[in-house]
Amino acid sequence: LPSQVFALIVFSCLVGEGYTNTSRSSQLFCIFNRNEDACRYGIGIGVLAFLACIFFFVVDVYFPQISNTTDRKYLVLADLGFSGLWTFLWFIGFCFLTNQWAWTQAEDVYIGADSARAAITFSFFSIFSWVSEAV
Numbered sequence: 001l002p003s004q005v006f007a008l009i010v011f012s013c014l015v016g017e018g019y020t021n022t023s024r025s026s027q028l029f030c031i032f033n034r035n036e037d038a039c040r041y042g043i044g045i046g047v048l049a050f051l052a053c054i055f056f057f058v059v060d061v062y063f064p065q066i067s068n069t070t071d072r073k074y075l076v077l078a079d080l081g082f083s084g085l086w087t088f089l090w091f092i093g094f095c096f097l098t099n100q101w102a103w104t105q106a107e108d109v110y111i112g113a114d115s116a117r118a119a120i121t122f123s124f125f126s127i128f129s130w131v132s133e134a135v
Helices: 002-017 036-065 069-102 113-134
Strands: none
Touching: 002 036, 002 113, 036 069, 036 113, 069 113
């Protein structure tokens, strides 16, 4: 549940206030150093993590009803592998977003600074929540 909530916070912060425009232009840009890849990466791993949490929750609910030990083994290994991979991807996302935020100029951020900081913070928290799931 914490991983799902953290993923929801990250991608909703980036979708909601991760893009802004200047008063001189109507074109939207990512508030992370105007790097569209930073916003896309955060949104992408957030959405996929949210959907994976739902999938693995359903698998956990139906797990006692699966009688085939081979299927159970593959589901456990898939959960372990996905948790390990997503721990790594959240670490990369945290480092990437933090780096881009450090290079962001103050005049580029009129609104959305709190959402950007929240996305970075919950990316960091997500690392530990996915590690706990892998363990």
